Amino acid sequence: xxxxxxxxxxxxxxxxxxxxxxxxxxxxxxxxxxxxxxxxxxxxxxxxxxxxxxxxxxxxxxxxxxxxxxxxxxxxxxxxxxxxxxxxxxxxxxxxxxxxxxxxxxxxxxxxxxxxxxxxxxxxxxxxxxxxxxxxxxxxxxxxxxxxxxxxxxxxxxxxxxxxxxxxxxxxxxxxxxxxxxxxxxxxxxxxxxxxxxx
Amino acid sequence: xxxxxxxxxxxxxxxxxxxxxxxxxxxxxxxxxxxxxxxxxxxxxxxxxxxxxxxxxxxxxxxxxxxxxxxxxxxxxxxxxxxxxxxxxxxxxxxxxxxxxxxxxxxxxxxxxxxxxxxxxxxxxxxxxxxxxxxxxxxxxxxxxxxxxxxxxxxxxxxxxxxxxxxxxxxxxxxxxxxxxxxxxxxxxxxxxxxxxxxxxxxxxxxxxxxxxxxxxxxxxxxxxxxxxxxxxxxxxxxxxxxxxxxxxxxxxxxxxxxxxxxxx
Ligand SMILES: [Zn+2]
Ligand SMILES: [Zn+2]
Numbered sequence: 001x002x003x004x005x006x007x008x009x010x011x012x013x014x015x016x017x018x019x020x021x022x023x024x025x026x027x028x029x030x031x032x033x034x035x036x037x038x039x040x041x042x043x044x045x046x047x048x049x050x051x052x053x054x055x056x057x058x059x060x061x062x063x064x065x066x067x068x069x070x071x072x073x074x075x076x077x078x079x080x081x082x083x084x085x086x087x088x089x090x091x092x093x094x095x096x097x098x099x100x101x102x103x104x105x106x107x108x109x110x111x112x113x114x115x116x117x118x119x120x121x122x123x124x125x126x127x128x129x130x131x132x133x134x135x136x137x138x139x140x141x142x143x144x145x146x147x148x149x150x151x152x153x154x155x156x157x158x159x160x161x162x163x164x165x166x167x168x169x170x171x172x173x174x175x176x177x178x179x180x181x182x183x184x185x186x187x188x189x190x191x192x193x194x195x196x197x198x199x
Numbered sequence: 200x201x202x203x204x205x206x207x208x209x210x211x212x213x214x215x216x217x218x219x220x221x222x223x224x225x226x227x228x229x230x231x232x233x234x235x236x237x238x239x240x241x242x243x244x245x246x247x248x249x250x251x252x253x254x255x256x257x258x259x260x261x262x263x264x265x266x267x268x269x270x271x272x273x274x275x276x277x278x279x280x281x282x283x284x285x286x287x288x289x290x291x292x293x294x295x296x297x298x299x300x301x302x303x304x305x306x307x308x309x310x311x312x313x314x315x316x317x318x319x320x321x322x323x324x325x326x327x328x329x330x331x332x333x334x335x336x337x338x339x340x341x342x343x344x345x346x347x348x349x350x351x352x353x354x355x356x357x358x359x360x361x362x363x364x365x366x367x368x369x370x371x372x373x374x375x376x377x378x379x380x381x382x383x384x385x386x387x388x389x390x391x392x393x394x395x396x397x398x399x400x401x402x403x404x405x406x407x408x409x410x411x412x413x414x415x416x417x418x419x420x421x422x423x424x425x426x427x428x429x430x431x432x433x434x435x436x437x438x439x440x441x442x443x444x445x446x447x448x449x450x451x452x453x454x455x456x457x458x459x460x461x462x463x464x
Contacts, residue, residue: 017217018215086390094372112435112437112438113211113296114434115434117437139202145251150286150289151288153283153284178218
């Protein structure tokens with residue numbers, strides 16, 4: 001244990017995802033030794049991200065205004081929605097330049113064992129978007145692992161009565177992996193070869 | 200450096216660092232273990248789906264002071280693939296994995312009966328011959344029994360009388376007769392007791408023919424009994440769903456299109 005403020009910093013850093021107690025300590029001492037101007041920039045970036053960035057009221061993607069850049073772009077196809085788990089998946093798919101529709105960010109995947117059920121994700125918001133009949137195709141691009149598949153199964157069954165075309169990214173994606181780690185070519189191909197999902 | 204082999208069922212995976220996972224496995228010989236799998240979340244991982252929950256897998260591990268390291272994994276049975284396309288089965292299976300994890304409290308302590316029970320339960324669930332909720336309840340009752348907490352079902356848990364069972368007293372250990380029943384104890388219908396007994400003994404003919412209302416009552420009692428014995432409860436039980444089901448549902452519970460979240464009482 002260290003003196004008050006240093007321990008405080010270690011504790012706060014240790015709460016970040018993927019940062020264990022050892023890493024937290026290493027980062028804290030790095031910051032203590034760092035140039036004050038560098039630390040000032042980091043502080044500013046942290047504060048700005050909380051002040052300026054919010055979640056798009058339509059799709060749930062990170063946005064600097066009420067709506068994100070993609071939802072505001074009139075050239076994007078309003079009839080197709082690609083459903084992803086996280087904002088970082090939007091970034092991965094945008095890089096492929098394969099998709100011209102819009103997105104819906106769920107905020108995670110269904111994981112009963114972690115206590116995350118359908119009601120904890122932005123599924124109600126998705127159903128509201130589907131209600132007006134503009135959308136004709138739903139592409140389920142949740143992670144190619146078990147929780148992502150289960151989430152896709154749940155959504156496909158939920159929207160079945162609406163008569164939309166529901167597709168799932170084609171195989172070729174790493175099973176058991178994270179979407180964000182798929183390279184652009186593989187992800188692009190998975191998009192092109194997406195298959196109809198029938199439940 | 201010590202290498203060892205074991206087979207097991209993947210219970211849970213957690214992200215570790217950038218691209219690794221900690222994998223919890225219920226093994227045949229070593230009981231429940233936690234081990235690290237390097238690079239599994241990357242595109243080119245050689246492990247792929249082999250280390251996803253529900254997979255019955257043959258493992259080679261490298262023993263280390265902290266977390267053991269998985270060096271090889273071969274799929275024996277990919278139960279996850281079969282379950283994930285059917286949401287009610289998937290949620291029932293998840294509750295089975297969580298219960299198996301919770302009932303094997305000590306890491307590294309052999310738990311062969313619990314392993315075999317889980318393997319059989321997942322196989323039955325994946326075969327799709329019976330209502331997933333019945334498969335889950337059978338698994339829960341037998342797991343409790345292996346853990347030494349079998350509820351009394353055909354005799355009063357207080358006085359041992361075999362006839363005239365009226366109530367179900369969770370804290371007392373199961374069925375109670377009219378004399379021993381205290382105010383507040385549940386009073387299940389007699390066919391519900393019969394169903395619970397059939398599930399515990401593996402009488403599927405009886406279980407498959409049971410009516411929906413007794414199945415619902417049975418699930419409620421089993422869940423309440425399980426939650427009583429496990430301090431923090433089973434989180435995924437809340438998400439177990441009864442849904443449209445094509446097979447093993449002669450009683451017609453599949454008439455419901457609306458997903459019904461199971462009550463945990
Ligand atoms: Zn948006
Ligand atoms: Zn009695």
